[in-house]
Amino acid sequence: MFNVNCFVIQTKNISFQYQKNDAVFTFPDINLGKEEPLLILGKSGIGKTTLLHIIAGLLNPKSGEVTIDGTNLQSLNSKQRDQFIGKHIGLVFQKNFANRSLTVLENLEARLFFSGKTANKNNIPNLLKALQIEGCQTQKINELSEGQLQRLGIALAVIHEPKLILADEPTASLDDDNCQNVMQLLINQAKTNKSNLIVITHDQRVKSLFQNILTL
Numbered sequence: 001m002f003n004v005n006c007f008v009i010q011t012k013n014i015s016f017q018y019q020k021n022d023a024v025f026t027f028p029d030i031n032l033g034k035e036e037p038l039l040i041l042g043k044s045g046i047g048k049t050t051l052l053h054i055i056a057g058l059l060n061p062k063s064g065e066v067t068i069d070g071t072n073l074q075s076l077n078s079k080q081r082d083q084f085i086g087k088h089i090g091l092v093f094q095k096n097f098a099n100r101s102l103t104v105l106e107n108l109e110a111r112l113f114f115s116g117k118t119a120n121k122n123n124i125p126n127l128l129k130a131l132q133i134e135g136c137q138t139q140k141i142n143e144l145s146e147g148q149l150q151r152l153g154i155a156l157a158v159i160h161e162p163k164l165i166l167a168d169e170p171t172a173s174l175d176d177d178n179c180q181n182v183m184q185l186l187i188n189q190a191k192t193n194k195s196n197l198i199v200i201t202h203d204q205r206v207k208s209l210f211q212n213i214l215t216l
């Protein structure tokens, strides 16, 4: 029987096509229990980012459905879907899209404003400390190092305590030490916030940190 207390992410029969004459991608079903990190591996071009964007509600599948914590994304209209994504999903990209004219603190405050969770403002100092960038609060984005930017990307994805964190190649540009560091920080933040975590990558170095691995 379905346990209503058990937070799950499910994808069912997902297929996708960019343009009419393009190849059709079909993806295996995903069924994630509460706080169960998933690593999705696969060679370049296989469709990892495409799948991640479908799970994030940024792309509409040709067929199939995505359900996050009981909400079927395909049943929402575009406004409802945008609100759902803003509130419940955190995205970590390989390159982060922080606003360069704002400071670190202002970027985080803006993220909270758009998620509607401004009360989380009090958590910013602790989060920055956990990510070892507490000294960067008043710095502008272009004053940060690559490693600091990567950590800010995680902060922006988790500050609103989303139900689901999706990370697209978060370690691709990092050396071995920073790769392990950043992945561990991401996993720890997901645990702290009781968020589900899905990471896609072709970076085999992160494999050992996950028990749940799906290869496309």
Ligand SMILES: Nc1ncnc2c1ncn2[C@@H]1O[C@H](COP(=O)(O)OP(=O)(O)OP(=O)(O)O)[C@@H](O)[C@H]1O
Residues within 6 Å of the ligand: 018, 019, 042, 043, 044, 045, 046, 047, 048, 049, 050, 051, 202
């Ligand atoms: N907007 C688009 N329009 C048409 N084709 C696209 C579009 N975006 C991606 N594709 C194609 O779809 C395929 C899958 O792309 P996707 O980015 O999902 O792969 P990936 O597995 O994440 O690759 P990588 O590991 O190199 O990032 C590729 O052949 C790509 O060229």
